[in-house]
Amino acid sequence: MSSTIKVAVIGAAGRMGREVVKMVLEDEALQLVAAVSPSAGAIDAGALVGKPNTGVTVSATIEEALEHSGADVMVDFTVPAAAYHNTSTAIRYGVRPIIGTTGLTPEQIEQLDKLCKEKGIGGLIAPNFSIGAILMMKFAAEASKYMPHVEIIEYHGDQKLDAPSGTSIKTAELISQVRQELRQGNPNEEETIEGARGGYYNGFRIHSVRLPGVFAQQEVIFGGYGQTLKIRHDSYERAGYMPGVNLAVKKVMTYAGLIYGFEHLMD
Incomplete structure (x- = not known):
């Protein structure tokens, strides 16, 4: 055969x-x-x-x-x-x-x-088939064990139909598997424009950018005392x-x- x-x-x-x-x-x-x-x-x-x-x-x-x-x-x-x-x-x-x-x-x-x-x-x-993007997700999940304050910014072209992207949701899921829910930011914060803080997921935020000329990028930003860590992946074609x-x-x-x-x- x-x-x-x-x-x-x-x-x-x-x-x-x-x-x-x-x-x-x-x-x-x-x-x-x-x-x-x-x-x-x-x-x-x-x-x-x-x-x-x-x-x-x-x-x-x-x-x-x-x-x-x-x-x-x-x-x-x-x-x-x-x-x-x-x-x-x-x-x-x-x-x-x-x-x-x-x-x-x-x-x-x-x-x-x-x-x-x-x-x-x-x-x-699979929300993403890029091997680099998968590594970005794995690294982000590992980092969240030590730096639980995190936000995700994902960038796609303006014709993408869904927001947030499947890649950002999958990243958030992987992070949530190893990070206990932690509501970030000032507990008394108020959005003067609805949605300004992005979409809420298990205590942190996902922000979706949609612009012409953009292909596909994602940045996972971690904040800690006196430091930040950014894990970013860019797809070009x-x-x-x-x-x-x-x-x-x-x-x-x-x-x-x-x-x-x-x-x-x-x-």
């Missing part, structure tokens, strides 16, 4: 989706067997990313793509409104989902985990996420159940 992993890419015409298609085509251990984009039309997936024809025609729906593709893994970089449908559909077909789309609720994640286990397949939801996506495609073949967070693949 061939050891090649067959991959379907959902959101193939999007900016992240195109990078995933290129990554799959450039790895001999992977085979592109399906691509989905409702808006791209019935064109070859290779032409979509400026590569030679692959024989894979872009489908309009995920059902059409997965019906006869024999895909092992689905990679989804779409929008929050479509992520749950895409993931549950993939699992129904026995295809392992890798979801880079943020915005799924804890209840939805729990249900998808149950579906994966029932099918005996693995899955991954989407290709930087592809080593992580590549690793996820290969790792998801080895376990059952839905994992939330790429950091679990780096242990």
